[in-house]
Amino acid sequence: MTSAVVVGSGPNGLAAALTLAAEGVSVRVVEAADTLGGGTRSSELTLPGLLHDECSGFHPLLLGSAFAERFDLTGAGLTYRWADAEFAHPLDGGRGATLWRSVEETAAALGRDGTAWRRVFGPLTERFDAIGEEFLQPMLHVPRHPVSLARFGARAAMPVSALGRAWRTPQARALFGGAAAHALRPFGGVLSSAIGVALTTAAHAYGWPVAEGGSAAIRDAVLARAAEHGVTFETGREVTTIDELGPVDLVMLDTSPRAALRIAGRRMPRHVRAAYRRFRHGPGAFKVDFAVAEGVPWTHEQSRHAGTVHLGGGFEEMAATERQVNAGRMPERPFVLVGQQYLADEARSANGVHPLYTYAHVPAGYTGDATEAIVRQIERFAPGFRDRVQDTHVRSATGMAVHNPNYVGGDILTGANDPAQLVFRPRAGLDPYATGAPGVYLCSAATPPGAGAHGMCGYNAARSALRALR
Template sequence: MGKYDYDVVIVGSGSNGLAAAIYLQSKGLKTIVVEKESMLGGATKTTELTLPGYKHDVGAAVLPMAYSSPFFQQLPLEDFGLEWIYPEIPFAQTLGNSNNFGAVACYQDIDKTAAQLGADESTYRKFMRTRIEDWPLVSNDILAPIKIPENPLQFLDFGRSAILSARTFTRLKFKTEESKVLFYGAAAHSTLPLNSTASASFGLVLMIMAHLNGWPFPKSGAGQIIEALAKYYIHVGGEVKVNSAIEDFNQIPNSKVQVFDLTPKQLLTIKSLPLSALYQKRLSNFKYGAGIFKMDWALRAPVPFKNKILRKAGTVHIGFSSSEIENSEKIVNQGKLPGTPYVLLVQPSVFDHSRTPDSGHTVWAYCHVPNGNTQDCTKIIESQIERAAPGFGKLILKRHLMNTRQLEEFDANLVGGDINGGKQDITQLFTRPVAKLSPYKTSNNNIYICSSSTPPGGGVHGMAGFNAAKQVLKDHF
């Protein structure tokens, strides 16, 4: 070790920070994770928000990218307590007005999904089968910074669709409203207007994940994946220090390299930060995207969806037509609140009975809002749910609300309520946080960034941490 106490210090303990720490520690380096909170995990935590014994995911809830993460798949996380729950239907989408209570589902089975899509049945089946077959050939490149792809033909084939806006993709590919609204529900996870370049990529990846693995989530809450990662990290010799905010660079334990699981805003608040003025200026220009207003409920019974398909889905996208979803996302990105927002709802306790101590249920949902907006969206969210599930309000035992300010107080990386670590439009999709050959490197050869503000962006997958750690190993060890 020589003059250093540690080879690498990782600041921040989200999935990316822990992934970086695990990879570097497993390569024989001496590492420590420093976390300002008392619990590890960043935005991936499970706790009691409503009633005693009712376990709610404060941040991330459904983790299809974690399950399919090329790095996490290398780790024996099941040996450290991680157990996956597989909903009967990965996700479903409301369809039509409240008079017909329609729905369309994305089943894990491609044929079963396609059978709902009328004139698009053959098109959807053929297109998605190709995407599934090609995924192992393109996923490593999609989940990494720009580079020469390992399989150029398959990568370009995927890219031809992914680079399109969700609106253009659906107009070119599909004829039926069922197909369009199902795809829009997945693409809207991007928080982008659905006419934005590359917004189709989010829908494509998430639908591929649904057909590949079924959008599972950890038993007893998303926080269990953090617990398993932390246990494994300690098992391989890593160290953890909690309740240790880094407000000055000189507070960081003596080390050769520092890796930050922080977005640009938090990084720039650290005093004595040895980064060039030009690089700090470039970081300060980093753009954050739309935020969310997030709600959790304790219910006396499951959500009373009129359509049985919705009752069997782990995740329900609420928006009653493709035009309603598109308009909702457009209005949010114009800085306003929609009257009928796109709502993303998760009902884990239907499939995971460990979430409550009795016959009650937990439900998690959010709608998109302008970044930093603190208006109470309870009424518009619950009104949307009531359209698909009349009587929902009568089942509420207790609710918990988090606006964008409260989300950022919970986890400083959620700047203005942005859950993706920064806007993921075409200008920042591949060049986050700044345009560099290696986006994880900063102006200081010993300082790296590994948060969701680096490729491949938001989600619980650890790939930004893994990619950054590989760069650290290549550069220094």
């Protein structure tokens, strides 16, 4: 029987393990941490009874993905929940904008910018099943839906600063800018709109759901399927070299390229080693989880109903902030993402106190404390928030890297989203998962399609390995 070892048990490592095991491969997963799941762990970080997601909190690209469909994760216990609104963007003075699942409802609320919003996102939403199938693969492939992909690509290729000119009102521009800021890239770069367009369209097509019971429920659903196929697990063991794994046919590395070099670099061709050394990481995230009595008192009323709230001020302010962070400077008012998962999944709260998930964009490897900057940004749009905080849990950018070694310098995206790496991550080649070492594959979020709990990096890498075996 063919044997495989998966190093790392994040959503991609688990997806790779399950995909291989379902094809008859004997699979063992080795994890350095004491718990499985990587970016899909959840725990009581603040007060007892309050459930917080430790990294990934919203899952628009898991729903409908080839991996989730192939293994029927909902049949294995995964349940999706949605807040009333997908995301909101408050502005000063109680103004703001909200993205609803419906393109029409969102456009109607945007007033004179509604027609432009409908023109950009209406056709993409109608074709999102086909578009998602295309961009959840490596960039270099023969498309099955070339027209839909070209329509998406025409928007995605634009700088955020250029596509943002499609709208004139501060509300519409901020609504798109907040989604685009997820890329952690300057707004003026080519292809900087790609992630914003994908996430906004996904919000209209699928919403931004949470997993009932926390993101760990995704891990648990995959583990349930893995158990059906005999996958075994070992936790608390760090792999430092491939030789430790013994004789095995396949090795799947759910690691950063830097860690892959440490583990198997001496077996890789020189050009692959060089490419992995050149792999670039992006800015970091500074995460603070709050226990908040009665929720956040947003002055923008609709933000009280949105699963995600983006705090960054207007479009130009966000553009300046992302420029600073990418230049290695900590802004006074950082971009802050706020997750209100409890609006969709009420069981995460207890006794009128709610778990609030936040992180700020900070420079790579930032060693300072951004807690107060996050609180000030929330207070800016929700006066009185500070008085409702009952407890906090802080994980700095450097702490992120300790918690999950794939997050180098606090980079929760596992790689900078600059144009070259959006197209050729982690290196240029027809098979981005192959390391050049026989039987060794990289399957982390450093490979296409990138960050998220969708598992598609591991699924694609495993399929690549299976094709090579055949």
